[in-house]
Amino acid sequence: MPLHLHKYPFVRFLVPLILGIYFSHSFLNETECSRIVMGILCLVCGVSFILYHVFKKYTHRWLTGVCIYLLLFTLGAAITELHLSSVHHQWSAEKCVYKAQLTEDPKEKEHSILCPVSVIASQDSAGSHSVDKKVLLYLTKDSASQQLKRGDQLLFYGQINAPRNNGNPEEFDYASYLLHQNISGTAFAYTGNWQLKGHDPHRTLKQTALDYRKMLLKKIKHLGFSGDEYTVLSALVLGYQDELSEDIRESYSISGASHVLSLSGLHIGFLYFLLEFLLSFANKKRGTLIAKQLIIIILLWGFAFLTGLLSPVVRSVIMFSLIALSRIRNNHPVTLNTLAVAALLMLVYNPFYLYDVSFQLSFTAIAGIVIIQPWLDGLVKTENRIVKYVWGLMTVSIAAQIITTPIILYYFSRFSTHFLLTNIIVVPLVSVIMYLAVFTLCIGFISPLQTLLAFLLKESIKFLNGTVSFVEHLPYSSIDHIWLTSADVAVFYLILFLSSLYFISRKRWALFGLLPCIVILITFHAKERYQQQNIRSIIFYNARNCPTVHLIESPETSYLFSAEKDSVHKKLRYATQRFWNKNLANTPQILPSSFRGKSIWKQNDVLYFEGKTICMIKDDSWRNKVSNNPLNIDYLYLCKGYKGKLVWLMPLFNTKKVVIDASLSDYKRKAIEKECKLLGIDYFSISEKGAYKITL
Template sequence: MKPYNTLLAKTTLSFIVGILLQPYIHISLLCCILLIFITYSLVGFCHLLAFKTAQWSIPFGIGLIFLFILLGIANKTLKDPLQSTHHYANQNDSTTHTYLFSIQEKLKPSAYQHKFIAQLHQKDSTPINGKVLLSINKDSSQTIPAIGRWYYVRTTIAALPFSKNPYQFDYGTYLKKKQIYGQFFINGDQLLKAAQSTENSRVVALRFRESVINSLKKQPFSNEQLAIIQALLLGQRQDIDTEMSNQYASAGMMHILAVSGLHVGILLLLLRFMTRPISIKKWRWIRSGMIIGLLWCFACITGLSPSVLRAVTMFSFLELGSCLGGKRRTHDALLFSAFILLVIDPSLLYQVGFQLSYLAVIAILWLQPWLSGFYRPKNYILDKLWGIITVSIAAQVGVLPLSLFYFHQFPGLFLISNIVVLPFLGILLSLGILVVSLSYFGILPNLIALGYGKIIDALNYFIGWVASKENFVIDHIAVSFNSMLLWYLVIITFFYLLKKYQYKRLLFFLTTLTLMLSIHIYQKTHREASHLTIFHKNKETLMGLYSPDTLIVYTDDLAADYKKDSRIEAYQNNFNLDTIYQRDMPNYFSLQHKKILVIDSLGVYKIKDIKPTYILLRQSPDIHLERLISLYPNTIIIADGSNYKSDISRWKTTCLELKIPFHSTYEKGFFRIQ
């Protein structure tokens, strides 16, 4: 018998394919529903014939797959907020209006702004809907909005930011996947509190979490301890600084700072252990009901965040599958939970947390029992230690290609980190829930608080020690989307071959391996051509001259370590570069018969016998642009982020009048010269 329901697996995967295809298939919802009705009728007809003749089972299977692809497309279209005529993105209005909105979620603040997700309700007196990113300046008179409260503000809806440098994380695209298509930039004193407020389970949970955090701030925890406690138990990573976050990432333990599948899974094991006395058959439904109820109580404590809701839903189905009995039931429950979550919110499919959680659990269910069978320790402690090792290896195998695709690094000491930390994570969570509960009711003894703080310090010290072994952290790994998919094919075929040797499995593995190696060799031998990139950086000029395997960074500040600059790191990650040099900024470039003249604040540009193809203006040079253009008429003018915006605006107007191409990195992002 197969370890999973084949029909459920095929329909779930088909549904996922439909969600992925929806942005590329321009079909109306009405037309899609009509196709669903026709396909459903044909599938039902084939199903009736399949009872009489086995050959009709193939058309039935194909029709069922097509039906669920259509259902995925229809569901994604139905849940698309842009389908509403009242959505602000469909009105294309950039003028100032009075907006009524409610606060849905508090985000991690930036250096200068508090950030929230707001739901629009009204524009002037007209109903409107849609989510926006709300940014409130910190240096204004502070009116920090509360979750669930409604406010008025008079402003404009600005466009989302876009990545102004190559290969960097595109925050605007990320927000669009979360169904946010615009943003507000305001001062706190612009807000006017409305009489309305939103009261639902999530708002109540978020307010409860805020009250828990406020109670913890009254305890004798240091800032670092409090930041880790909030992340570990309440899913709040806003107060963790960049250095600590990087340490946890380098140690391969970033997942313990995000309350999601790992925490809920450990909590599930703890609850199963605690309810073992009522695990007899006639009490199993009561036991599972208690466990699922307590899991959802934990979700409420963490504010019902999307990652926790996803994890609790997944493990609730897993607990139901376990209660029904058999390994197959557990696999089916996992597939069904993914299907239900995607029916509710198709955009979950694009979230990294959703992808990592399900791949890790799938790999654990598929690989861990097989790995643990290689060694059966008789000692209890060794048996538990071996279980942690096999779970860690299985989970890491499951998420490795995806992690490399998103994060471009591999923590070589992840196994040591997991062996040391995971056995105590259950204790950390149990004590943490006790500390949070006692703190909320104001009866937490100082001795317990100080002791728990010391445990957090020991955890941070160990993570810092592992992260300091930089030679074991392999970074700047370039993995494309196609390469990631091929890696998963190789991994799946490899382990299928190891589990049971068959000639067909060997042939399939060798085929996928050959294909992956061929693509890797092709990518190595067909590197991108040499080019010069003028990056966008506020108040500075930064350029990179790329040639295969090498990047020369041109800057005014040679003392600065530009290897840690996010723009340069993005280049390293994309091209897997190890060799980077820094050079002083020249006034003249020659790249493959193309001449680049650089004019800085000194305004010197009269160089004999040159005909520049491009002219870079930087540091707001005091020049007469018309005179410059008359001297070099066949050129393209580029202005980077080191210039004043007022100068750029003036230069742009001049270039438009003279019909000279003009590129501002403020408006259009980086400029590349091949």
């Protein structure tokens, strides 16, 4: 399919809208400058419009395009600012009493209970204030907090903080993620600092949908599904991933099949084509064709409702609803224009969708199938129906993989080398599982048939899991620890665009654009690699449940000095994985109690590395001890477990700086900070300032 962009006006409209969203989100952030820029853009649009009508000449026709693009850019920036202002809230710097209501059922964490709440009002010394903001409230895990349910109304005493990151190098931007989910803050309330005040039985449409999904999950268990078969089926059909094990997630990720576990465009596409097939008899007349497409749209939205109106499902259903409507007009429903219209509508409704991984993958995958797959399919000419089907399936997978690879590498730092083998088997199998699941859940009034279908469904999922596990254990099944920046992704897509122009539309000039893009990419990464050769440093990570110091000698050699004995890598993975992928060639070595190396020496809780001495205080074993010759310490690292005062350690250590770990409570942290000020000792609070990095 030749690429003639003038035939796809909505694609050209989509680009300035996206640029406006990105510009506002990245650079403006509700400042007065944003309003000034908005005013200037509107002024330019107005001037362009006036000039066009004053000089009504063909040579000035470009002014109309400029005016439209500037308006769309301004629209993108304006709606982004409106959404940001609706989420941001100036929370009190002191602890207050808040009234809140649980909007979802609580989730049990390792040491707490996570309650998504809507804060209704706050009470402080100045009086009562209405709020109406979404907050993630963490409660101490106990029998009372474990009994909470959606709709419960609470009073809690605590401090709500705006979303912020931990400050670890190259970490996932969790603060922005929460803002994109319309979460305005996080808070923690200890036992005794909250109480249940009532229950609101009213439910929103989404809450009602989640209740129906819960009923279907119980139905699946009642049919005899358990273990991995239950969790995989729940993820495939209802988008419920809470009980997926780490082993299953990793297995599907390595084999290149993780996309099937995220209920989105692939699964909605299966249902759409199933409904198209079942209602194909209605294609003969225009009236029945219209009725058929409306029925399909209603059924797709019914399915979205049963999945709890999950955002990825809703977005996919919107897209396929537009495809169904376009099918009424012509026989080529899936076009770039259709995708662009769907994206425009969704981004105008919520510009934060642009930063959602599933949104990016769904639209790029379908765009790749629309643009690249027909060209790939035409490379092999055959009359054999089996060969044609297999080749068509392969080209769909290849096209989707080509165009989504930059995004996958950017977010997941992994490339699955056997993705083609996986998808040739998995994609048809998932379609069978989807169809079997729909019929199994709908045929309850015929019990013997439902039992038979449930058996077939269970065996199909076992075969799916077995296939994925087989591919996972093949040699060289994945390339891990790949690091890309957002600039890399942009250059990769420019290379893909120019390559498509040359191979599909035979635009020879596109070849001349490829060379500078490749040179820029190679130069940038050569510079990055050179800088990584001088990364000798010490990093005190901000990982509340795992106090750790990272001692980096070179990309090949580094060590972890941790207060934890077990599962250190697992506990640090979330905080450090991106940094390790970018800078380290090998996984850091966990130091034993006694160790001596080229530039490092460790004995119990005292460590020497590259001229710096660190002492980790993680218990009270140092208390009630005296020394005639205090030990000279560069960094005194205070962690959870030490219950004494700082002054009690002064007879033992001459320290230059105290590092206060995030594992300490706020009360303990503030007490140590006060002591440091009184003693005139420099200090660094990890929970307040983020990870502490010392370049050597």
